Amino acid sequence: MGDPGKGRCVHCRADVAVPDAYQHGDHVKCGQCGTRHKVARSEREGVRLVLADVAPLREALTANQLMIGRLEDELRGARHSIGLGANGLGIGVLYLIWQVALKEMPMSADLMWRGVMVGVASGIGLELLNYVALAKRKAMRRISHDLDDARAEARALQLKIRDASRV
């Protein structure tokens, strides 16, 4: 229930005096920031102010939706490159199976030495893959977070636009 005779600026939240003579749909300006509003009078909510001009909101919404599209692209890109990393890992495993099982190399000190080298090399490789995957997971978390923010912002803008369009 709004204070009778008073509304609140949608932009800066300052109180705006709304004299009784102002009818539903009349325009009133915020004394603090100059934002133009329309007066909304209803039994249930009393006096409320909605934006008179939703063009800036629509522009903000358009910019916001472009950003959501860009973030979704980034997220797809990050997911895709993780898939490539996993493919590289699979190829490494196949190479080892081919060396040991299919070439049936006889056991020797030389082969054991090479086994150790392969173990160390793939260990380093796995660590690097792990590091890269971790960095990507972090990036994906950041992008997801930005995406959530942008979607919340879009919902807030759509709500304000719908609100203003009803008066």
Ligand SMILES: [Zn+2]
């Ligand atoms: Zn204001």
